[in-house]
Amino acid sequence: MNDSKIHVYFMPGMAANPTIFKHIHLPHEIFEPHLLEWFVPSKNMSLVDYARTMNRQIAHENPVLIGVSFGGLLVQEMAKLIAVRKIIIISSVKDASELPRRMHFARYTKIHKILPTGLVNNIELLAKYAFGETVTKRLSLYEEYLSLRDKVYIDWSIDKMVNWQQSELPDNLVHIHGEKDTVFPIRNITDCIPVKNGTHTMIIHRAKWFNEHLPTIILQ
Numbered sequence: 001m002n003d004s005k006i007h008v009y010f011m012p013g014m015a016a017n018p019t020i021f022k023h024i025h026l027p028h029e030i031f032e033p034h035l036l037e038w039f040v041p042s043k044n045m046s047l048v049d050y051a052r053t054m055n056r057q058i059a060h061e062n063p064v065l066i067g068v069s070f071g072g073l074l075v076q077e078m079a080k081l082i083a084v085r086k087i088i089i090i091s092s093v094k095d096a097s098e099l100p101r102r103m104h105f106a107r108y109t110k111i112h113k114i115l116p117t118g119l120v121n122n123i124e125l126l127a128k129y130a131f132g133e134t135v136t137k138r139l140s141l142y143e144e145y146l147s148l149r150d151k152v153y154i155d156w157s158i159d160k161m162v163n164w165q166q167s168e169l170p171d172n173l174v175h176i177h178g179e180k181d182t183v184f185p186i187r188n189i190t191d192c193i194p195v196k197n198g199t200h201t202m203i204i205h206r207a208k209w210f211n212e213h214l215p216t217i218i219l220q
Helices: 047-057 070-079 101-109 123-131 139-145 151-162 207-219
Strands: 006-011 031-035 064-068 086-090 173-178 193-195
Touching: 006 070, 006 207, 047 070, 064 070, 070 086, 070 151, 086 207, 193 207
Parallel strands: 006 031, 006 064, 064 086, 086 173, 173 193
Antiparallel strands: none
């Protein structure tokens, strides 16, 4: 392995596996991509402890961490524990103020505790949780991307999302956000690189944009 390259670690969104990045191609002369995967947390595991465990998979100094949606929250927590070159979050949030109103409501009412997450094998319901989309036409596509269908993991992820707090933003964070994101509406987002017509699943459907812009964003 050529350690003169910039090592880039990709973290998918909630319940998703790394195939969401399969159309993302960085110039191999400069970058070395690495794919991270979710695991089912132990009972009462904090997001910080989860990040600490995930960091054991980081095998290079000063990597670039790229996280999508809930994965964006995780890479921010990971970066608090190790030195990183840059943090790039996509379709995600930087602090609690950017969460949508329904998630603030859930935090105070605990209504998320009674969501029917036991039905996670219903791919349409899982896609609604993970992608914020009503899936009707591309079920096989979403079945490929959404492979972690464990109730413990889903419950944990939703709880950690709605209760996430961050007071200080890291200097080396870049936020990329779609103008048509329905999970985290861009009206709540500050200081981001907007992607015209980008949705919450733009890492899949707008791969061309990322292939054109990610190398420059990483190197800036």
